[in-house]
Amino acid sequence: MSITPTYPGVYIQELPSPVHAIAGVATSIGAFVGYTARGIDNRAEEIFSFGDFERLFGGLAPDSEVSYAVQQFFGNGGTQAYVVRTPRHGAKPAQVVFNGLTFNALSSGTWADGQLVLDADLNGVGGSDATAFNLTVTNLVDGTVETFPNVSLNNTLKNYIVAVVNDVDNGSQLVNVQVAGSPASAPVVTGVVGAAVTIFGVDSTLGGTTALGGTVALTANQTAVVGTGTTFLTALQVGQWVEFASDATHQYQIGQIVDNLHMSLATPFLGTTTGSTTVTAANVVATSASGNDFGVLMSVTSPSTPPAPLPVNIRVFSNNSPLPQTVAGLAAQLQRAINTVLAVQMPLASVTCSVAGTGANQVRVNALLPNIPDAVISFAAPTSPTLTDTSAVLGLSSPSTTNVAHYALGTGNGTGTGWGGSQTSSTAGSDGTGLPATADLIGDQALFTGL
Secondary structure (H helix, E strand, O other), rough: OOOOOOOOOOOOOOOOOOOOOOOOOOOOOOEEEEOOOOOEOOOOOEEEOHHHHHHOOOOOOOOHHHHHHHHHHOOOOOOEEEEOOOEEOOEOOEEEEEEOOOEEEEOOOOOHOOOEEEEEOOOOOOOOOOOOOOEEEEEEOOOOOOEEEEEEEOOOOOOEHHHHHOOOOOOOEEEEEOOOOOOOOOOOOOOOOOOOHHHHHHHHHHEEEEEEOOOOEEOOOOOOEEEEEOHHHHHHOOOOOOEEEEHHHHHHHEEEEEEEEEEEOOOOOOOOOEEOOOEEEEEEEEEOOOOOEEEEEEEEEEEEOOOOOOOOEEEOOOOOOOOOOOOHHHHHHHHHHHHHHHHOOEEEEEEEEEEOOOOOOEEEEEEEEOEOOOOOOEEEEEEEEEEEOOOOOOOOOOOOOOOOOEEEEOOOOOOOOOOOOOOEEEOOOOOOOOOOOOOOOHOHHHHOOOO
């Protein structure tokens, strides 16, 4: 440090030495380059145990000398290593193309064929970006799920799908993506998205309606309902849906019942103020004059020949059973009904039913059928004489969109081969012709391969 002289004399100033000591570095870090059973191609991965190697690269494999070397390294006291997977000579990754998007598996080979699936949905996606959607990547082999909410196909935005998914640190560890051109819209939502439904419509179709005695007064943009000669406590229940004669274009759910003359709606009244109108309630119990239960027929349109045991009849509602009072409840009931049948007749198959994120009260059905992850599901009137058709009232017989259940890599199915839905193509991966050659191990610096 500098000094400040205050009187004549000799001052000593120490200067930092220009010689810097050499810092010690670890000398026991292993580096392995070669073929492994699975793992991201040509990317160095840091591992701290053989368990890490098993998780990332698949563990021991008869044709992988590297796997045994890594096992011996940690078995003899090694604590840290880097592994670079070099794919087999000529190996190719599985691929799927839809909506101008090309997804490739980060790990080449046939292992990913039909085992890596992608889903697109619009749940919670808002704003003015018509190309925004949610992307989910699932590895069916080990159950790994990656979610990328609100990604965009607009390359000027920070949530551009290429920047998000292809990020080495925070992006996908299963796939990468390329975008052709400038798509004007988001990919079609996977699965079947039914036509818009109303709970009043579902309940009134399956259970009928009841006209309430007396009249009610309503005020525009208010929730209060004041009755005259009404019996709200005995005729209605909270959560039930009603319609008013003065506003037949809207239906309302009951939020609270105070007494026989006073109740409130869950949402404000959208009609004009009226001092006297009548009420019609949708019944909350499914009732069939014939005594039948209510159901649908589930099958597929792609492949063209449904796999056994499809098509199957699904009983969605039993006669005299309570009806859901929300679209989410409706989707949950449909999911339970379908999965109950599939568990017995088609083990390993399952469906997930939810409310489509379109804001239009639509039921969305995603199915996972064994060996056909990109099947196109369909619904129609049941063939069983003991079931009354509910496919139309659920919006499933003429759905809003019908797409592959999942965009799947490596299945060979696509619109170019007559497959239904919006999956353009799905190219199988290749295991190549043999173990990596010397040139594969050395790699190409410009392509970031090998060493």
